[in-house]
Amino acid sequence: MTHPISNGERDLRSAVLRGLRGRCPSCGQAALFGRFLKPVDHCPACGQRWSGHQADDMPAYLVVLALGHILVPLLVATNMRFDPPMWLEMLMWPGLALILALLLIQPAKGAVIGFQWARRMHGFAGGR
Numbered sequence: 001m002t003h004p005i006s007n008g009e010r011d012l013r014s015a016v017l018r019g020l021r022g023r024c025p026s027c028g029q030a031a032l033f034g035r036f037l038k039p040v041d042h043c044p045a046c047g048q049r050w051s052g053h054q055a056d057d058m059p060a061y062l063v064v065l066a067l068g069h070i071l072v073p074l075l076v077a078t079n080m081r082f083d084p085p086m087w088l089e090m091l092m093w094p095g096l097a098l099i100l101a102l103l104l105i106q107p108a109k110g111a112v113i114g115f116q117w118a119r120r121m122h123g124f125a126g127g128r
């Protein structure tokens with residue numbers, strides 16, 4: 001059975017967690033993304049359509065929020081403990097921010113799509 005919950009309820013927690021892992025929020029059986037940030041048109045396992053999502057800027061907003069909370073304390077702690085030369089800091093922090101942003105943006109988008117699907121927002125209203 002590909003739909004563990006068939007009474008119309010959609011479990012928010014499992015949908016968000018599946019989206020975070022890049023899996024179909026509905027069934028968890030197939031990949032949510034065809035390309036880096038482009039969800040598949042529909043899930044090959046359960047048939048759920050993903051074109052109705054409207055994640056928009058929310059994933060990027062979440063990534064910026066998370067990066068601030070990760071990088072600022074790290075930057076302060078590093079500068080209190082060590083005294084890195086300015087050229088190193090100017091390479092290290094933007095580089096680290098870029099790498100972390102690239103690592104976090106797809107899981108963030110998956111989670112947002114999972115959230116919208118579970119709450120039947122936007123194109124996920126009604127039907128399946």
Ligand SMILES: [Zn+2]
Binds near residue numbers: 027045
């Ligand atoms: Zn699916």
